[in-house]
Amino acid sequence: MKxxxxxxxxxTGNEAVATGVKLARVKFISAxxxxxxxxxxxxxxxxxANNKINAKFIEVESEHSAMASTMxxxxxxxxxxxxxxxxxxxxxxxxxxxVAGSRLPVLMAVVNRAIGxxxxxxxxxxxxxxxxxxxxxxxYCESNQExxxxxxxxxxxxxxxxxxxxxxxxxxxxxxxxxxxxxxxRDESDAYDYIGDLNLPFSIDLKNPLGYxxxxxxxxxxxxxxxxMRDSMYRALDVVKEETKKFNDKFNADFPGLIxxxxxxxxxxxxxxxxxMSSTGKYTVRKLREKGMKVGxxxxxxxxxxxxxxxxxxxxxxxxxxxxxxxxxFGQRGAVYEDVVTSLYNKTxxxxxxxxxxxxxxxxxxxxxxxxxxxxxxxxDSMEWIxxxxx
Amino acid sequence: MVMTPTAYYPTTxxxxxxxxxxxxxxxxxKCTRCMICWKFxxxxxxxxxxxxxYEAPADRIKKMEAPFIDYDHxxxxxxxxxxxxxxxxxxxxxxxxx
Amino acid sequence: xxxxxxKQELMMSGHAACAGCGAVLAMRYVLKALGEKxxxxxxxxxxxxxxxxxxxxxxxVPMVYTPFAATGASISGIREGLDIEGKEDYNVVGFAGDGxxxxxxxxxxxxxMERGHNVFYIMYDNEAYMNTGIQRSGSTPFGAWxxxxxxxxxxxxxxxxxxxVADIMMAQGVPYVATASVAFPEDLIRKVxxxxxxxxxxxxQILSPCPPGWYHNSEDTIKVSxxxxxxxxxxxxxxxxxxxxLYKTSKFVPVEEYLKIQGxxxxxxxxxxxxxxNFVNERWEFLLKKEGN
Numbered sequence: 001m002k003x004x005x006x007x008x009x010x011x012t013g014n015e016a017v018a019t020g021v022k023l024a025r026v027k028f029i030s031a032x033x034x035x036x037x038x039x040x041x042x043x044x045x046x047x048x049a050n051n052k053i054n055a056k057f058i059e060v061e062s063e064h065s066a067m068a069s070t071m072x073x074x075x076x077x078x079x080x081x082x083x084x085x086x087x088x089x090x091x092x093x094x095x096x097x098x099v100a101g102s103r104l105p106v107l108m109a110v111v112n113r114a115i116g117x118x119x120x121x122x123x124x125x126x127x128x129x130x131x132x133x134x135x136x137x138x139x140y141c142e143s144n145q146e147x148x149x150x151x152x153x154x155x156x157x158x159x160x161x162x163x164x165x166x167x168x169x170x171x172x173x174x175x176x177x178x179x180x181x182x183x184x185x186r187d188e189s190d191a192y193d194y195i196g197d198l199n200l201p202f203s204i205d206l207k208n209p210l211g212y213x214x215x216x217x218x219x220x221x222x223x224x225x226x227x228x229m230r231d232s233m234y235r236a237l238d239v240v241k242e243e244t245k246k247f248n249d250k251f252n253a254d255f256p257g258l259i260x261x262x263x264x265x266x267x268x269x270x271x272x273x274x275x276x277m278s279s280t281g282k283y284t285v286r287k288l289r290e291k292g293m294k295v296g297x298x299x300x301x302x303x304x305x306x307x308x309x310x311x312x313x314x315x316x317x318x319x320x321x322x323x324x325x326x327x328x329x330f331g332q333r334g335a336v337y338e339d340v341v342t343s344l345y346n347k348t349x350x351x352x353x354x355x356x357x358x359x360x361x362x363x364x365x366x367x368x369x370x371x372x373x374x375x376x377x378x379x380x381d382s383m384e385w386i387x388x389x390x391x
Numbered sequence: 392m393v394m395t396p397t398a399y400y401p402t403t404x405x406x407x408x409x410x411x412x413x414x415x416x417x418x419x420x421k422c423t424r425c426m427i428c429w430k431f432x433x434x435x436x437x438x439x440x441x442x443x444x445y446e447a448p449a450d451r452i453k454k455m456e457a458p459f460i461d462y463d464h465x466x467x468x469x470x471x472x473x474x475x476x477x478x479x480x481x482x483x484x485x486x487x488x489x
Numbered sequence: 490x491x492x493x494x495x496k497q498e499l500m501m502s503g504h505a506a507c508a509g510c511g512a513v514l515a516m517r518y519v520l521k522a523l524g525e526k527x528x529x530x531x532x533x534x535x536x537x538x539x540x541x542x543x544x545x546x547x548x549x550v551p552m553v554y555t556p557f558a559a560t561g562a563s564i565s566g567i568r569e570g571l572d573i574e575g576k577e578d579y580n581v582v583g584f585a586g587d588g589x590x591x592x593x594x595x596x597x598x599x600x601x602m603e604r605g606h607n608v609f610y611i612m613y614d615n616e617a618y619m620n621t622g623i624q625r626s627g628s629t630p631f632g633a634w635x636x637x638x639x640x641x642x643x644x645x646x647x648x649x650x651x652x653x654v655a656d657i658m659m660a661q662g663v664p665y666v667a668t669a670s671v672a673f674p675e676d677l678i679r680k681v682x683x684x685x686x687x688x689x690x691x692x693x694q695i696l697s698p699c700p701p702g703w704y705h706n707s708e709d710t711i712k713v714s715x716x717x718x719x720x721x722x723x724x725x726x727x728x729x730x731x732x733x734x735l736y737k738t739s740k741f742v743p744v745e746e747y748l749k750i751q752g753x754x755x756x757x758x759x760x761x762x763x764x765x766x767n768f769v770n771e772r773w774e775f776l777l778k779k780e781g782n
Contacts, residue, residue, distance in 0.1 A: 027570075027573050028566070028569055028570060028573065030566070055573075056569040056570075056572065056573055058565060058569060058604060059604075060562060060565070060600060060604075061596060061597065061599075061600035062562075062596060062597070062600075064558060064559065064562070064597075065559065065561065065562030065565075065596075065597050065600065066562075068555060068556075068559035068562035068563050068566065068597070069562040069563065069565045069566030069569070070566060071555075071563075071566065072530065072553055072555070072562075072563045072564070072565075072566030072567045072570065073566035073567070073569055073570035074566075074570070075553060075566075075567070075570070076566075076567060076570030076571050076573075076574065076576075077570070077574065078569075078570040078573050078574065080566075080570070094556050095556065095559065098555065098556055101396065102395065102396065103393050103394075103395045161392065161393070162393070163393075164393040164395075201392065202395050202397055204528055204551045204553075204567070204570075204571070205551070206525065206526060206550065206551065206579075208399075209546070209548065209549055209550050209551045209552070210397045210398060210399050210546065210551060210552075211397065211398035211399070211540060211545075211546040211547075211548075211551075211552045211554065212395075212396070212397055212398075212551070212552065212553045212554060213396050213397075213553070213554035213555070214396070214398040214537070214540055214543055214544075214545070214546070214552075214554055215537065215538045215540070215541070215542055215543060216396065216542065216543040217542050217543070220542065220543040220544075221394070221543075224394060225394050225395075225396055228393055228394040232393055396543070397544075398540065398543055398544045398545060398546040399544050399546055400544040400545050400546060401501055401503075401545075401546065401547075402501045402502065402503035402504050402540065402541055402545045402546065402547045403501045403502055403503050404503065405503040405541060405545060406503065407502070407503055407504075407505075410508060411508070426492050426493075429492070430492070430493065430494060430674060431514070431674075431711050433506065433508075433509060433510050433511070433513045433514050433517070433710070434502050434504070434506075434508075434513070435498055435500060435501060435502040435517065436502050439492075439496065461502060463502075463503075464502035464503050466508035466509075467508060468508035468509035468700075468707040468708060468710070469509070469706070469707055469708030470509055470707070470708050470710055470711055472708065473708040473709065473711070473712065474711055474712075482708075
């Protein structure tokens with residue numbers, strides 16, 4: 001491990017993503033603005049204009065076109081990137097399915113913002129949560145450092161020959177995107193050493209002209225293709241573990257991997273969180289520990305593929321477990337809650353509660369966490385909405 | 392290696408002859424080798440035969456490239472017969488002898 | 490006798506298009522003009538299924554299939570990706586139907602043309618959503634029967650005039666805009682080759698008759714396409730970097746000749762046919778004025 005000069009800069013989450021894109025040697029960027037992602041594409045435009053990054057940058061006319069052009073650029077064998085948020089993610093929903101089904105390792109940065117109506121530009125994970133069916137891998141960042149590192153790591157995982165699925169990297173609106181934190185900027189040549197060039201096995205080749213995504217009848221391998229996607233995403237679990245180790249070794253970093261266990265070794269009660277709200281949770285855990293309460297926190301980074309085994313290991317010995325959903329899906333309980341409960345089916349007797357929290361950017365406070373841990377101690381497996389109704 | 396929905400099998404291997412109810416028959420004694428039929432065939436089912444040995448309406452035409460129907464792929468649309476300026480192509484109902 | 494169009498075939502036989510399909514002729518001629526260094530992008534349309542069932546492929550050049558609205562964006566991405574790899578001499582062609590161009594794809598088309606990518610956008614115009622079974626599009630002409638403009642009790646055939654996307658492209662200032670017809674392949678190929686000289690966005694609208702959708706005999710495809718030009722229903726023009734030229738037909742052929750061989754117009758009464766003749770005459774005057782005659 002050679003001695004490195006550490007470059008640390010104060011930057012917002014959006015700037016961190018743009019810097020990550022530069023380190024990842026992305027060669028094509030398709031841009032469409034939407035608050036609060038706009039600064040990502042503005043920063044990238046500036047970098048391209050000043051020759052800080054060697055890439056083609058185009059401003060398209062809709063998010064659907066942003067994803068379509070990113071996809072076809074990737075098919076020519078070029079590492080490609082786009083970013084969006086909220087309604088933009090919804091607008092490109094059809095293209096998200098098409099990119100994943102085409103097995104193209106595109107990376108998209110998502111700034112998690114609420115879905116209207118009413119218009120709400122603040123932190124809420126519903127936008128990316130509602131895309132969990134598309135075949136895209138998903139990683140939720142807690143800090144601007146992770147926002148940057150997830151770009152390098154994300155491409156590496158996506159481009160793995162046994163995975164070949166696209167990935168989206170999430171950061172919460174304003175809490176990360178517009179808030180400045182010190183971020184270590186990885187060394188450029190180390191980053192290139194780590195990530196290399198894209199080597200797409202089935203890119204456009206005049207010597208071997210193929211049809212990409214044609215018509216397939218029921219007796220064609222449609223189900224086999226979908227099963228291969230599912231199997232590939234399952235393999236991604238191990239790939240994330242391997243890449244996390246390689247990343248941390250290369251950069252002397254401490255990217256947690258699939259999940260992060262915070263004070264879980266002897267915990268009686270734990271909450272499962274995703275994204276920047278975890279920081280407040282960790283603060284609360286420390287505060288409650290000082291009072292002698294044995295609480296802990298499990299932070300999911302990779303939501304797709306779902307880290308079922310890791311969570312199962314972490315919850316051993318708990319008396320109560322709660323899952324936070326900073327998103328809403330109607331007709332059942334929260335999305336993350338459902339995934340946790342399904343993965344633990346028949347494997348645990350621990351009562352699991354669902355907490356809906358922080359929708360539309362509503363602040364998630366220390367006292368909210370205290371309320372949630374209290375709720376776990378009360379027992380049961382109810383669904384509770386935190387901090388609603390003007391309480 | 393992962394599975395991808397990429398198509399690779401040339402359609403020339405797929406016969407579309409069963410689609411037709413009539414087939415075009417060229418009368419080479421009337422054909423002037425103008426190649427208008429070849430030009431307008433939507434199914435690329437008329438080949439240019441570089442070594443023809445067919446009856447020609449004049450000696451000077453004998454050595455020219457001639458159109459040749461690819462019956463494996465002709466769908467019997469009738470455009471060639473309809474466009475031929477010399478009435479050299481007749482659409483013959485399948486199953487009937489000429 | 491040398492053939493009047495290039496001999497090389499970049500489209501194979503054995504595809505699943507209807508007998509007498511105009512859309513495959515359009516593709517066949519466009520590829521003859523462009524040659525092998527070409528990448529084609531096709532949205533949901535007849536052309537997405539013409540190659541047939543997986544794993545069949547019908548072109549000798551790479552073909553990228555995309556969802557319906559994406560053609561303009563798709564060719565933008567292919568172009569930029571190829572350019573980064575130094576493959577600037579590859580032709581990039583979006584090949585979309587009228588539904589995917591005049592309606593759902595108009596936004597992406599207009600933007601791709603405005604961004605100025607060095608791409609071809611070919612609209613093969615069979616004047617309705619044919620792949621889904623003949624529903625009206627913005628490009629369907631006045632008077633046409635379609636399944637969503639049926640005659641019914643109140644004679645509700647399409648009452649709106651055809652939205653001509655080529656005109657919109659000219660108004661937008663696209664450097665090369667042309668209309669073409671599969672009955673005139675030499676002209677079509679010449680236009681594609683002229684367009685190829687320009688490094689920028691190029692748009693060509695090709696009238697491609699559809700035997701099942703227009704209700705004409707399969708052998709009449711070329712005849713119908715020729716009559717469309719001769720009756721001035723579908724004027725052929727070329728707009729090349731500010732120079733507009735209209736192909737002027739030598740004699741006047743009444744629109745009836747064009748309408749009467751297509752079942753989709755069979756319900757029209759005399760006064761409606763007169764109305765169509767008026768529309769045709771008006772548009773002809775408009776185009777003549779544009780040329781400065």
